[in-house]
């Protein structure tokens with residue numbers, strides 16, 4: 199018989215201290231509940247150390263240089279290349295050199311306990327850490343263990359030691375030749391970053407276009423930007439085998455070979471649930487955790503098990519994970535006080551924004567942003583919709599960014615309710631435009647009222663006026 203350690207009881211046990219786990223713990227603590235977080239690596243998770251922050255630190259200098267080079271008067275002063283050593287050093291500062299002291303201090307200052315180690319569920323409301331500490335929860339256990347890169351089965355892949363998103367965001371050297379496999383967000387962002395840092399980049403895409411979940415023109419404009427930056431794009435191309443002998447040789451389904459110094463596989467994500475004791479509560483190890491809108495795991499009676507962030511597969515984005523954390527934290531607090539949950543759409547205990555279509559920015563050059571539904575998604579949902587498009591290059595505010603501003607915007611309008619259900623903006627410096635569309639979509643602002651939301655002249659936001667003029671005729 200194995201001896202169980204003496205249980206240590208808290209109101210809430212959070213498994214994983216990524217952005218979602220940190221925020222969920224914060225909300226539970228704010229609801230007056232004693233809270234402990236278990237973390238096996240770094241407090242701050244993937245986002246702080248191997249995803250959002252280092253990737254954007256790599257990308258921002260490339261964008262700044264591209265913007266300067268597009269502008270007569272500034273381009274003469276920006277004729278040189280990026281300084282890779284300085285960019286990598288700044289990236290290292292953004293990750294605090296992969297030390298989490300600052301985030302640990304925040305946890306402690308907030309009154310949240312931290313237990314370092316690998317946690318596994320051992321049954322209802324119980325988490326065992328490294329087999330040594332048994333944490334039990336009076337009210338809830340929240341699984342916030344995130345996701346990892348998913349690698350396909352390709353002969354020779356493991357032996358070729360491919361880069362995953364972790365290597366692509368933390369590498370201390372700029373490879374001379376980088377092959378990138380994939381056509382999604384991580385693939386296009388990292389192709390942009392490493393090309394700007396001086397790598398010869400080849401992007402190998404299995405399908406016929408990039409960014410398949412966004413409006414089709416998004417992938418086309420991003421592909422044009424990558425090609426202009428010197429990326430070799432190969433569509434409808436699969437890797438059939440790899441071998442490494444110093445450099446990596448990739449065998450392509452066309453029969454060609456491609457040699458590279460590194461190969462990045464950006465081919466999707468897998469849930470980090472294979473070794474967290476899911477079997478002890480009747481769930482399948484290695485699966486995404488299905489939840490309801492309050493982030494309570496479905497199929498587990500008693501309402502004590504929550505899953506938020508990447509691990510529930512609703513929206514693999516930091517801001518959505520943090521949003522789910524706020525909703526789940528509020529739901530856990532309400533249940534602990536014996537209150538009924540309010541799970542109506544857009545209510546305190548419903549992560550409704552996940553299903554309305556979360557906002558997303560792809561930090562390529564041009565930037566690609568979207569919120570809500572694409573035209574196709576809206577039609578598939580059975581809505582009677584109209585797409586309204588406008589060339590961003592025709593907007594006065596955009597022309598200030600250079601003579602050859604390339605971009606496009608689309609609104610998807612629900613004709614029965616006369617509201618916006620989706621918006622897409624693609625172009626240089628459009629990221630900050632997205633939140634206006636998010637407010638319009640989530641607020642279900644009537645088109646007639648949007649007519650009175652006057653954009654300032656001359657800003658890129660004036661595209662709102664042009665789009666509404668086009669719609670109203």
Ligand SMILES: Cc1cc2nc3c(=O)[nH]c(=O)nc-3n(C[C@H](O)[C@H](O)[C@H](O)COP(=O)(O)OP(=O)(O)OC[C@H]3O[C@@H](n4cnc5c(N)ncnc54)[C@H](O)[C@@H]3O)c2cc1C
Pocket residue numbers: 213214215216217218219236237238239240241242243244245246248249250251253254315316317318342343344345363367384470473474506507508509513514515516517518519
């Ligand atoms: C290259 C890249 C760039 C990205 N850029 C953006 C971006 O710009 N904007 C954006 O919104 N999103 C971005 N994302 C997505 C974003 O990183 C994730 O959505 C986010 O990190 C999810 O947060 P999380 O807390 O759910 O999981 P994670 O950040 O993965 O954190 C999970 C934590 O749980 C810990 N853990 C796992 N299992 C256990 C266990 N058994 N015991 C103890 N601890 C455990 C892990 O160590 C980790 O710290 C990017 C992703 C990638 C790969």
